[in-house]
Amino acid sequence: MNKKEIISFSDRMAPDWDFRLVVNDEKINFILNKAGITENCTVLDVACGTGVLFPYYLHRNVSRVIGVDISPNMTRIAASKNRDIRVEVICADIEALPVHRRCDCCVVYNAFPHFPDPQALIACLASWVIPGGRLTVAHSMSLAALKKHHQGPAKQVSRELPEAQELSELFAPWFTVDCAVSDDEKYVVSGVRKS
16 A cells, blocks of 8 residues: 555545445544534544535534645545635645644544554654644444455555554554544544643
8 A cells, every 4th residue: 555546546536425425423423522622623634535524523613624635636625615714625645744733633534544554643643733632533434344345445545444452552652542432333542642
């Protein structure tokens, strides 16, 4: 798996992404509650895709959303759907993007398996999150369902998502994990940035 393949795959998938996506308000709100998304916070949405979470952030009256995705087609769609001035969409590799605003919360939703080096990504994201802020990695499906899903077209551009406990251990140098949920419906690992 390399980043050029991920960009190519994401660009191909972007036009139909929203039509294929199954959105479950209850799961998303559970995830955002665990992610600490509250009024007036600044959110970094990593691998934001077409911006599926943007309306949920705005409904919670956040002060700012920075959506970053490596795919030009995904970011183009995300930007075209969201005209709110609180939303900034950036087409970039988050691991190469200089930090230009520290955030209260960072969310990686339905995207973590598409990053080749989980430890490097977490280290990178730690630099974006303020002390006391929060990093959340979440999927709106179980590990078993995700594994099956990634046997299809995404097989070449994804790696297996680790068990919640294993991911919690990867968080440990920078974040204190206080939520590690992996059940039949969802996967959420969330932690608070250490000082």
